[in-house]
Amino acid sequence: DAKTTQPPSMDCAEGRAANLPCNHSTISGNEYVYWYRQIHSQGPQYIIHGLKNNETNEMASLIITEDRKSSTLILPHATLRDTAVYYCIVRGVSGSARQLTFGSGTQLTVLP
């Protein structure tokens, strides 16, 4: 699985959009980009994933660059409850039981 690079920490004002970047310059054509978050030692929570098109769900939007070497997770209106560590994970789909490899992630702090 390709390696990812994320900033260790970011702040965001409550109500504003939080834009979390991720670099994955060695991503290969069949690898997906996943985003999870972990709120203070709770179990990681799935947010969104994508291959090459931009994706949106009720939690967030995922913007993947055309060359797929980077992506941005967007929380459109951050709340205090969005304070968490956000993990960007690249994973191939081959191998039916492939595990997730977590890095250090980005600690997002939403400020009142």
Next chain:
Amino acid sequence: EPEVTQTPSHQVTQMGQEVILRCVPISNHLYFYWYRQILGQKVEFLVSFYNNEISEKSEIFDDQFSVERPDGSNFTLKIRSTKLEDSAMYFCASRATHYEQYFGPGTRLTVT
């Protein structure tokens, strides 16, 4: 919304004792995982399980560890002889045929 559950939420045990951590995955899921997170460190993969057998395991998952799906609903992690360094949060996860894994709330294991 269906969710992964884990029991107990906190387990305290003495070094050398056996512990069993229990998980109830989401009912129609087919792939099951255990991860652990030592305090302040990354989430680490331990083992994946599919079709009643281990699919992959990490080097952490040595002979002291075993997994079982005894009755078609529970998924257990057994540590035969606990060590101090086994103290961690243990997360169970499950997945259907889609790619996202859903995590339980975790069991905090404290080995004294």
